[in-house]
């Protein structure tokens with residue numbers, strides 16, 4: 280939690296997860312399609328194939344004096360140091376897992392890396408919500424298989440999403456925003 | 467642009483003169499190129515003298531007095547001689563002690 | 566907590582030092598823009614995203630320096646055909662100055678270093694969340710109403 284010079288509260292949310300999992304797609308959908316959110320400009324630092332090189336960033340607000348600074352990380356393995364930079368001061372994580380069966384390893388690697396970066400804070404001081412994305416794929420992994428893969432229990436909110444169509448994205452976002460606010464109110 | 471050898475020769479000559487405390491050459495961007503005094507003072511001299519030269523040039527231009535060729539600051543410690551060389555993009559600064 | 570106006574005062578001081586300076590932004594290392602000052606004539610831009618990139622670029626260079634073990638990062642200069650961007654370490658934050666292409670670089674560096682010290686002190690005070698009477702309840706009000714707004718989105 281941070282404050283700006285006008286005394287407004289800023290909370291930083293970060294979309295994390297393997298490359299091509301759908302982080303940017305989900306954020307773009309929130310940006311373009313959710314009318315109840317007030318948004319600033321969309322900043323994207325990406326290559327010509329639209330893969331994120333450093334981060335995407337949009338400031339958002341549901342009204343009032345609380346703002347969410349929403350970032351996505353660059354999922355490709357070589358951008359590890361950029362991810363560390365983007366994670367600085369994060370208040371909450373939206374982990375976007377890829378349901379394609381060929382992304383098993385990428386999912387676990389990314390999740391392990393996140394745990395390594397945030398340590399004990401993850402899930403305690405820094406709430407996490409997980410999106411199982413690309414649920415439209417015919418050969419998608421089952422929900423249980425994915426939760427097993429990531430070693431997730433019932434304590435983490437899980438949302439099945441199709442970022443391309445926006446299915447479940449708004450609810451996942453509301454969930455992490457809510458968790459983060461509650462964490463601040465009853466810390 | 468002036469050759470390094472030529473520049474070094476000029477600096478040598480200046481430094482050898484009596485009462486000269488320091489000689490600094492800076493770019494018109496305020497970045498020091500050569501200096502025989504400590505780095506912190508050099509940085510300040512380069513930045514502040516460049517800014518002064520810019521203002522003096524503006525003044526000369528406004529007054530339609532041609533081009534600025536030389537500036538001398540008389541101080542209680544001595545003298546600062548400033549020679550702007552816009553063609554080279556350089557400013558020569560010589561710090562002198564009181565006689 | 567220190568008076569936010571103090572940031573504007575220091576940033577204004579920096580912007581006045583050289584006529585080529587167009588914009589000064591103070592960001593923290595999470596990418597949040599804390600304060601900014603612009604010359605009237607300066608282009609209108611989205612300061613939040615400028616701040617986010619400035620912070621990230623600085624921190625990325627810092628990370629690079631750590632990997633290469635070449636010490637502390639002091640200043641990052643980006644030169645464009647139509648202008649320059651300077652970013653310097655400033656305690657828990659990053660001080661960012663945007664200028665025209667033709668500018669007294671030495672002066673900007675000097676001023677950034679000098680004012681950076683004072684700015685860093687103020688920033689530390691500002692970021693140290695000291696509980697003030699009545700302030701926590703205010704924050705709680707803000708958070709509560711955000712929670713309600715969120716459900717309506």
Ligand SMILES: Nc1nc2c(ncn2[C@@H]2O[C@H](COP(=O)(O)OP(=O)(O)OP(=O)(O)O)[C@@H](O)[C@H]2O)c(=O)[nH]1
Nearest residue numbers: 298299300301302303304331353354413441442443
């Ligand atoms: N079928 C399907 N494809 C999706 C879905 N969400 C995203 N995609 C596709 O996945 C590809 C990658 O999406 P991005 O959002 O760019 O992925 P990213 O996680 O930001 O990737 P990095 O920037 O490399 O970390 C794009 O071609 C999307 O169209 C989904 O729900 N279903």
Ligand SMILES: [Mg+2]
Nearest residue numbers: 302303330331
């Ligand atoms: Mg992306």
